[in-house]
Amino acid sequence: MKTPNWILQRAGQTPDRIAISWEDKQWTFREVAERAMDIARKMRGTGLQEGDRVALLTAGGPDTVFLIHGGLLAGFELVMLNSRLTQDELAYQIEDSGAKAVFADDALLERVPDSTAVSHLLSGEGMDFEPVKLWEEDRTLTIMYTSGTTGFPKGVRQTAGNHLSSAVASALNMGLQEGDVWLCAMPLFHISGFSILCRSLIYGMTVRLQTKFDAEASAREIAEGSVTTMSAVSAQLVRVLDILEARNERASGRFRQILAGGGPVPSPYIRRAEALGIRILQTYGMTETSSQTATLAAEDALRKTGSSGKPLFFNRIRIDGAEKPGDEGEILISGPHVTPGYVGRFSDKPAQVDGWLHTGDIGRLDEEGFLFVLDRRSDLIISGGENIYPAEIEQVLVGHPAVAEAGVAGVEDERWGQVPAAFIVGREDVTAEELETFCRERLARYKVPKHFRFVAELPRNASNKLLRRELRTKFDLQE
Amino acid sequence: MKTPNWILQRAGQTPDRIAISWEDKQWTFREVAERAMDIARKMRGTGLQEGDRVALLTAGGPDTVFLIHGGLLAGFELVMLNSRLTQDELAYQIEDSGAKAVFADDALLERVPDSTAVSHLLSGEGMDFEPVKLWEEDRTLTIMYTSGTTGFPKGVRQTAGNHLSSAVASALNMGLQEGDVWLCAMPLFHISGFSILCRSLIYGMTVRLQTKFDAEASAREIAEGSVTTMSAVSAQLVRVLDILEARNERASGRFRQILAGGGPVPSPYIRRAEALGIRILQTYGMTETSSQTATLAAEDALRKTGSSGKPLFFNRIRIDGAEKPGDEGEILISGPHVTPGYVGRFSDKPAQVDGWLHTGDIGRLDEEGFLFVLDRRSDLIISGGENIYPAEIEQVLVGHPAVAEAGVAGVEDERWGQVPAAFIVGREDVTAEELETFCRERLARYKVPKHFRFVAELPRNASNKLLRRELRTKFDLQE
Structure with a gap:
């Protein structure tokens, strides 16, 4: 199966719609594609080829978006480096992934190990080339490292098909409306942030970008209705709630939901959010599943507190060894959003056994099929x-x-x-x-x-x- | 690629949501799945096997929906017979497709050729079996006959992947909201009607069903807002407009759009619809593309009158031999929604050449990429x-x-x-x-x-x- 190159297809479909909004600036899908194409030409001008693996080390913000899209247009597999890592940690991931180059923000250059080719691409000449029109669904778009039980982080491959099926399943679950704006305060090197960029291209949806999470600004935008959806972890959510409550403000009627990942949201938070007109969708996902695997609908948030909901439409979840609802065991996941495997030293390690990802997490499914995650994998x-x-x-x-x-x-x-x-x-x-x-x-x-x-x-x-x-x-x- | 069996998955995800509403009755997704499973057991009780091809000859309405879903659960490839055909025409399609049985409504039984095994399934005993949990994307779900240039109708295979990508691309284009209800007044043996059933399962959306198109009822539901979307051809659209105008009524604010297929909608109709608060989305599709290939957004309806819009997100369109925008030629279509081929006497005929379906239709793409269909294929x-x-x-x-x-x-x-x-x-x-x-x-x-x-x-x-x-x-x- 193939899918049209998302960046070109989206720019062709809705060229004048706003793709990225950041501070007081905004860029249409056509403008983002043009900037990305300019970067792609400079990247390819360094001699790198279609299919090469390169690493990105960036601080976030719109330039990171242009760089990511540029790398995708250039045809690279992008190793998404976490800018909070030390030089040693970065060196491991760069070496393990076999990245041929690292594209880094100037401010982060000193963190790149000396041994690595760093390309100061934006000053380069550039090379004209024709980006591929179609992406194979098994094409690796990104590689994200996730720490493992052995202490050696594993480079997870995320294909076009993984990201696409994740984005589509999310839309089927959460809906999709004209004028939707997703507030992205998550790091773009994480699947939580990167998946928002994918949704933007696939849905034709505006992303309101924060370079770093800004609780004040988030609360203000939710109250004003300049955004309609936000991704957040509990620690961010509670800060937004604090601010809204302190100001005696509510969410705008246009604001639809907060997608809450990274562990269960305590029910007092859900009640406080509800009182402010905010629906909380709790989700269970991981790097290996390119974001959400299961998401709890807002209507079930209090009835099923502590649950991560049901699997999204393309996905299945089962509990290893469970004989009846309620039995506890390892959570196994199947679906087109599950990584095909790892790179580097773990490239021989199968990601799936008979089509099922063994998460290492412990959980149970209740009679209605709602997932409860009881313990994160390997004492995560x-x-x-x-x-x-x-x-x-x-x-x-x-x-x-x-x-x-x-x-x-x-x-x-x-x-x-x-x-x-x-x-x-x-x-x-x-x-x-x-x-x-x-x-x-x-x-x-x-x-x-x-x-x-x-x-x-x-x-x-x-x-x-x-x-x-x-x-x-x-x-x-x-x- | 695989996708979970839509009927089971949907019944698991949103069991209590309304799937089908008809006259004053309604059925939840759980109820539809249960009825379909009961029918599937009876169908399999006749000795038919997973993967067998069977034909359906039905008059529409909820029983047809249960029969279709039953046939899918039973694992059959469904030959969707047009109930308006003569006995000779039906005999050709049944023979050509190699259908092992015909399941027909009692009222239509006399139209089934004598030579064919007709199963009076609903009186049967039934056989317990476990429906497959996953559908391969290249699994053929339906076969619909479309007449060809030679005078012999061709049986078009429509796979799970075709229907799925069509439904998803439609949602990405038209949006998807909680509470959406799609009014289906199209025959279910046509891709125009059948595709609404697929969307219902994939979106978790209610279908408001009419056994036959009822202009009065359609106008009333649009005015009351008990439906949010409708599929219609121009001849139906104009009757709905006539009624609303005569009654001096407007569309409810909840009603979103009419998806108008089967040839261009004259611009006076679009203006009249707009005056009544109805957005018209013109679309270009065919049996070989499992519904929409391109759809014109309502916002462009008057600016681009006569156009069928841009290709949906997964699709591409090109004009054979065109060197620049505006050049006329045969319309070629590529995407996961394009049939892999035909059955019966045309099973050797390739449906695609280098990944492109040659439609036989003549058209052009303007500078912005909007498709204008100038002449339907082969004097259709x-x-x-x-x-x-x-x-x-x-x-x-x-x-x-x-x-x-x-x-x-x-x-x-x-x-x-x-x-x-x-x-x-x-x-x-x-x-x-x-x-x-x-x-x-x-x-x-x-x-x-x-x-x-x-x-x-x-x-x-x-x-x-x-x-x-x-x-x-x-x-x-x-x-």
């Missing part, structure tokens, strides 16, 4: 919408000469939902400050443990497997 | 939304012993848009009445020529090809 910590894997932090910690063993678990945090806490079995004397500094040099800031506890031994089971849930309990007892 | 006559091919009628006429040669062309008709007119070169004396009776026995009523002219010879070109356009001119001069 979700902190302000960012995924953090304990194993990755533990691996850094045991690299410190004073650390014999390390165990990391997510603990409650009022602002971020969860934060990582580290439990250390020492080899020699070391302070929390020293370990924090050590981590900061090697890990993105949001991954650095907020708490350090020194213990005599770590809880392990008979086969010596670390019991991270017991760490969490131990932490709660100490607080 | 469109009469009240039904496609009529002159060759098919000519072939019947020359079967009469008194007819030496026959030429048929479409001529203007106030009520039907066009009707067929026959030009006869006689071998011996014969009256128009005799020929009309002869045709009525062999052709669906709408195909029987409304005018007969006896001439000394037919206009032909140097290679002896009949010039049907000259017939039309000749007719206009005589009137």
